[in-house]
C-alpha cells in the first residue's frame with residue numbers, strides 16, 4: 001500500500017447544564033428521562049482538541065488522551081466509531097493524491113489524539129467536550145454529510161451530555177420519543193452572541209476524582225428515587241419552557257432562579273437515592289449560601305450557581321461587573337488553600353476579566 005496519512009484537527013468546548021440531565025430510560029443507547037438545557041463555553045476555555053488520522057499503514061484503531069494511550073474497546077467508543085463509519089462518504093485530497101472510497105473506510109484504521117486544555121483530574125466535565133470533539137472530527141475526516149443535530153445523536157451514545165457540545169450558545173437536548181433514539185438529539189436555542197454579557201467562573205472546590213460516576217449514580221437514582229420520577233414528569237417539562245423563555249428574553253432573574261433551583265433539585269434527587277449520593281461538600285454548601293445571601297441583598301440576582309456530579313461550583317455572573325465583584329467575594333471568603341478543599345478558580349467563559 002502506498003504510504004500516506006490524512007489528518008484533521010478540531011476543537012470543542014465543554015458545556016454546563018442549567019437544567020440537568022439525570023437518569024437514563026435506556027442505558028445502552030443513552031436516552032434520558034428528561035430534556036436538558038446547557039450553555040456551551042466559548043472556544044479556548046475548557047476545551048478538547050482532537051486530531052484524527054487515517055493511513056493504510058495503521059493496523060488498528062488507537063487513541064491517546066493527553067499523550068497516554070487509552071483503550072477504545074468500551075461500548076461507548078465503539079458505538080461512536082461504528083455510527084460514524086457507517087456514514088462515511090468518498091474523500092478526495094488532490095494535493096496529496098489521496099482517494100478514499102466509501103467502502104475503503106470499513107477497512108482503514110484510525111489514530112486519534114485528544115488533549116484537554118484543563119486538568120482532567122480537576123473533576124471538571126471532560127467527557128462532554130471529548131466525545132463531541134471525537135465525533136465531530138471523525139465526521140469531518142470521513143466527509144459525513146449529516147448536520148450537527150444528527151451528529152449530536154451519535155455523540156450522545158458516547159456520553160449523554162456530549163450531544164450538547166456540538167453547538168455553541170444555548171443548547172437543548174430533546175429527550176425524544178423513539179425507542180431507537182433517532183429523535184434524541186441536540187438543537188441550538190440561541191447562538192453564542194445572543195447573551196454574551198454572561199461570565200462563567202468555576203470554583204475548583206476539589207480536584208479529587210468523584211466517588212460515584214454519573215453512570216452508576218444515574219442508575220441508582222432511576223432505580224430508587226421517587227423524587228426523580230416526580231422531577232422528570234412534573235417539574236422539568238415546565239422548567240424547560242420557562243428556561244427557554246428566560247434565555248430568549250435575556251431575563252437574568254428568571255434564568256438564575258431556574259438554574260439554581262434545578263441544580264438543587266438534582267442534588268436532592270441524589271440525596272433521595274438509596275444509598276444516598278453526596279456530590280457537594282461543605283465548601284459547595286457555603287458557596288451556595290454566600291451567593292444566595294448576596295442575591296437577596298441586591299435588587300436583582302447577580303449570580304447563578306450550578307453544580308454537576310462533584311463539589312465544584314459553576315458560577316454564572318450576569319455581567320462583567322458582577323463577575324469582578326464575585327471574584328473579590330470568593331477570594332475573600334474562599335481563598336485558594338492547599339490545606340483545605342478550595343483549590344483555584346477557572347474562568348470558563350467568553351469575557352476574560354481585565
Ligand code: PMV
Pocket residue numbers: 016017019020021022036125127128159160161162214215308309
Ligand atoms: O453525560 P454524563 O454521563 O457525563 O452526565 C452528565 C450529568 C450532569 O453533568 C450531572 C448533568 C448534565 O446535564 O450535564
